[in-house]
Amino acid sequence: xxxxxxxxxxxxxxxxxxxxxxxxxxxxxxxVVGEELEAQKFMYNVFRDMGLEVEMWEPxxxxxxxxxxxxxxxxxxxxxxxxxPNVIGRFRGEGGGNSLFLCGHIDVVSPEPINAWSYPPWxxxxxxxxxxxxxxxxQKGGIASMTYALKSILDLGxxxxxxxxxxxxxxxxxxxxxxxxxxxxxxxxxxxxxxxEPGGSxxxxxSAGVLYFRVKVMGRTAHASRxxxxxxxIEKACTVYRALMELNRERQKRIRYEYxxxxxxxxxxxxxTINVGVIKGGDWPSTVAGWTELECRIGWPxxxxxxxxxxxxxxxxxxxxxxxxxxxxHPPKIEWFGWSAEPSEQDVNHPIVKLVKGTAEEVLGERVxxxxxxxxxxxxxxxxxxxxxxxxxxxxxxxxxxxxxxxNLDSVIKTSKVLALxxxxxxxxx
Numbered sequence: 001x002x003x004x005x006x007x008x009x010x011x012x013x014x015x016x017x018x019x020x021x022x023x024x025x026x027x028x029x030x031x032v033v034g035e036e037l038e039a040q041k042f043m044y045n046v047f048r049d050m051g052l053e054v055e056m057w058e059p060x061x062x063x064x065x066x067x068x069x070x071x072x073x074x075x076x077x078x079x080x081x082x083x084x085p086n087v088i089g090r091f092r093g094e095g096g097g098n099s100l101f102l103c104g105h106i107d108v109v110s111p112e113p114i115n116a117w118s119y120p121p122w123x124x125x126x127x128x129x130x131x132x133x134x135x136x137x138x139q140k141g142g143i144a145s146m147t148y149a150l151k152s153i154l155d156l157g158x159x160x161x162x163x164x165x166x167x168x169x170x171x172x173x174x175x176x177x178x179x180x181x182x183x184x185x186x187x188x189x190x191x192x193x194x195x196x197e198p199g200g201s202x203x204x205x206x207s208a209g210v211l212y213f214r215v216k217v218m219g220r221t222a223h224a225s226r227x228x229x230x231x232x233x234i235e236k237a238c239t240v241y242r243a244l245m246e247l248n249r250e251r252q253k254r255i256r257y258e259y260x261x262x263x264x265x266x267x268x269x270x271x272x273t274i275n276v277g278v279i280k281g282g283d284w285p286s287t288v289a290g291w292t293e294l295e296c297r298i299g300w301p302x303x304x305x306x307x308x309x310x311x312x313x314x315x316x317x318x319x320x321x322x323x324x325x326x327x328x329x330h331p332p333k334i335e336w337f338g339w340s341a342e343p344s345e346q347d348v349n350h351p352i353v354k355l356v357k358g359t360a361e362e363v364l365g366e367r368v369x370x371x372x373x374x375x376x377x378x379x380x381x382x383x384x385x386x387x388x389x390x391x392x393x394x395x396x397x398x399x400x401x402x403x404x405x406x407x408n409l410d411s412v413i414k415t416s417k418v419l420a421l422x423x424x425x426x427x428x429x430x
Contacts, residue, residue: 004158004429008420011152016413020131022046023144023412024124027133033107034075036170037083040106043143043168047089050151052166056085059170059178063185069385070181071340073174081178088167088188091150097161097428100352101190101388102150102419104143104197105172105179105378108135109401116403130406137397141407142196142415143168145395149419162427165190172378175339180378184386192352192426193382193390194419199371200396200411201364203357206259206372207380208299209343211309214335215240215317217327221290230288231326234281237292240332241276243320244296247312248274257301259345260373267374272300274313301373302343310336343373344380350389355426360393360418393418 012019031039040056047054059081064070087106093099111121111134119125121134131141150166165188169179197204217237222230257271274296281292300309314334321327346353348370360368372392382390395415397407 001424001429005421005424007156008152008158008424009417011156012148012413012416012420015148015152019144019148019413019416020126020409022147023131023136023140026140026143027124027131027136028122030122031106031108031135032110033171033173034079034084036107037085040085040087040168043087043106046147047087047166050089050154052089052091054087054089056087058082058085059182064177064182067181067185067385069381070177071175071338073171073177074338075171075174076178084170084178086167086169086179086183088165088183091154091160091164093160093162093164093427094430095161098192098426099163099165099190100423100426101165101167101188101193102146103167103169103180103193103195103378104139104146105170105176106143106168107170107173108138109173118404126409129409131409132404132406134405137198137395137405137407138400139197139394141397141412142198142394145412145415146196146419148416149423152420153423158424159430160423160427161430163190164423164427169378175341175376176378176381180381181385184381189386190388193388194356194422195377195379195390195392196394196415197377197392198394198397198400198407199392201360201366201368202263202371203353203360203368204372204377204379204392205346205348205353205370206302207344207377208301208373208375209304209306209309210297210299210339210341210376211306211336212338213296213298213313214337215294215296216333216335217292218330219288219290219292222288224286224288227288232289233292234289236324236327237279237281237294239320239324239327240294240317243316244274244276247316255300255303257303257373259371260301262369262371263374271373274298297339299374299376300343302345304343306340306342339376341376341380342384344383345373346379346383346389346391352389352426353391356391356393356418356422359421359425363414363418363421
């Protein structure tokens with residue numbers, strides 16, 4: 001086995017330039033969530049050329065709607081699921097080994113404002129060992145790593161005992177309903193799954209619960225010259241805002257979660273957050289604002305359910321409204337919309353977790369820690385709805401969702417080595 005592993009590691013070293021070139025091509029294909037088709041065509045051809053059985057299919061919204069985890073994502077409302085396929089490649093092993101699912105999301109967030117970037121976001125330019133571009137880290141670097149991990153084994157003619165699935169999915173950035181959930185509901189199964197989200201020396205073992213909600217506050221309009229006759233909804237909405245921020249501070253003191261706080265030093269005491277991301281109100285500068293809307297996100301680690309969190313948010317808003325004479329008689333309206341995800345956690349004592357941790361420490365030459373629980377991830381679909389143990393492990397990168405996103409290219413190669421060795425050790429070799 002050691003000789004086989006050494007051959008795989010040598011192969012990946014020899015293919016460094018090819019792997020970087022592959023990643024550059026993928027980064028140069030824009031695949032903002034909702035517009036994933038061209039990148040998925042590219043991945044279909046890559047998997048086909050590797051000799052895999054490949055399926056490319058669009059999500060069935062009727063099937064998805066029947067599932068309790070379904071919600072209408074922002075991109076679904078804008079684009080639907082036509083011309084937004086998932087791509088799954090299948091390698092059939094010799095039999096008698098564990099199966100593994102390697103998965104990455106092809107969609108990326110918008111690169112705007114483009115003018116703020118030091119390098120064009122669709123360039124895939126390499127500077128000082130880093131590739132810059134939207135999606136370079138999140139998550140196309142991981143896709144490159146997993147693709148070449150399997151390709152190394154196939155090209156060397158190594159026969160695995162277990163089956164391997166490898167796939168690229170859509171709309172993870174928007175909730176993964178048409179992506180990972182659709183994959184699970186279509187019946188794809190494996191003994192374990194690794195999703196190649198960026199992380200470097202961190203293994204993701206938890207996904208956050210996430211909810212979006214909208215609070216609408218009504219006032220009473222009047223001409224600005226007679227503002228004393230009106231009730232300004234913007235002013236009244238400040239009562240709701242302050243109550244939510246106080247709830248956020250109280251929750252952050254009360255709720256601690258080791259894996260979320262492991263993600264970075266600045267995450268200490270920040271395992272849960274309430275963010276007021278959009279405020280809209282009023283119609284005209286000369287009119288007292290008759291309405292205001294706040295659109296918010298709350299995220300939290302495993303330990304609370306959606307119903308628990310909804311109850312606490314609604315109670316907080318209603319209790320604060322009772323302290324204001326206007327809001328007491330005209331209570332705010334609360335609407336839950338968009339993201340609606342239960343949290344999930346993977347048992348760190350599962351064999352796949354132990355194997356990846358040990359293999360990663362061997363290849364990286366450093367301690368690997370468990371992290372997660374601050375953001376919603378596709379792992380929840382595999383764990384909660386597919387019964388598939390799932391973790392994230394991918395290359396090191398920075399500025400995901402931000403300006404000048406990049407991935408460390410040495411880390412892309414090392415991640416590919418970790419995944420290749422994991423395939424050999426988990427699936428077994430004949």
